[in-house]
Amino acid sequence: MILGKIIGTVWATRKDDSLTGSKLLIVKQLDLKMQEKESFVVAVDSVGAGDGEIVLVATGSSARQTTITKNKPVDAVVMAIVDKLDIPYHGN
Amino acid sequence: MILGKIIGTVWATRKDDSLTGSKLLIVKQLDLKMQEKESFVVAVDSVGAGDGEIVLVATGSSARQTTITKNKPVDAVVMAIVDKLDIPYHGN
């Protein structure tokens, strides 16, 4: 999964019918020091995540393994909200 | 999903039979300031999108989850037309 931070939302009125009601989140990728990288992905929310939260994003067919995304044309889903990283080997 | 802008169309007479009638769009990837990147993808249209429009593209097996692309050899589909990006945390 990708580590990322939610920085906003995509508004899209015209979209695949199955996506009505889905929240399309803009997620910037983070490095292990929680600094934002240039790359980002648009992902469907499945856990009630919001702006500013650190999350995990699953991509590809795995993005369709939640009740919210099943059988839908989405290739990225926010499936966890991160409390913290525990990195003993690189903590210093 | 990838954020992109439709800049044109691919004409292909000889193609997999299942793709007859499918519109093959050239989509340039955008950054969050709506500037075009170098990279692009050819994607099938599933929402009636046209030249100049900002869209989302789903890739991989997820690209086959629309009625238009089901069971077809396509790995990218335009599945939403973007109205706007709402980015409160990076808006300034």
Next chain:
Amino acid sequence: MILGKIIGTVWATRKDDSLTGSKLLIVKQLDLKMQEKESFVVAVDSVGAGDGEIVLVATGSSARQTTITKNKPVDAVVMAIVDKLDIPYHGN
């Protein structure tokens, strides 16, 4: 899909049994000015494409959605031969 140009063929006598008779094409990736990039992929032909032709390549599980590639261990298929690109917004 990837835009590419067929520049040759891979000969492989010892391969998965299901691939007997499949043509393994070397496809160099193209940019929108039809210039070749460094990157290339080996793809199975499903449309009778040959050396020098401009084509589209579908990758991943979508590469197995043709009658020629179904259930085979291939992750890239040539599924269309390009006649031309129509790019009104970037034509100048």
Next chain:
Amino acid sequence: MILGKIIGTVWATRKDDSLTGSKLLIVKQLDLKMQEKESFVVAVDSVGAGDGEIVLVATGSSARQTTITKNKPVDAVVMAIVDKLDIPYHGN
């Protein structure tokens, strides 16, 4: 599969229900000299791997082919712990 080293764990209380009890490992990618690269992935553990161990990570739909990850929204799984690399052709 990706060669990597486990350097820590992600804590996430709020996540897809199916992931309760799953261990989310932070895996840094390694080169063939066992030096860490910048890139990393968050992967679910399926073999009892822990901090500091060298592992293999399977990604995409293949990440769901273990009993622990089946049908879950995860796109990376640690499925082997590496004892050693045997590289006769590049050993010097």
Next chain:
Amino acid sequence: MILGKIIGTVWATRKDDSLTGSKLLIVKQLDLKMQEKESFVVAVDSVGAGDGEIVLVATGSSARQTTITKNKPVDAVVMAIVDKLDIPYHGN
């Protein structure tokens, strides 16, 4: 598929049960002049390939379409041994 050269083997005693007996090959990616690139992948052997051989590697779900890899958590398989590349357009 990726063009690569087998340079060694990964030893892993503790791994997903389904992988017992599978040979885990280290495959360095090649360019079209058969020069090794930096990037490599660990792939399961399905054709009896060995050190020093030039091969094709299929990735993603396609890697599970051989009798040896079916339903296993592997995302890369060696599915062909290359005899030669035939590149008329770039041969000079």
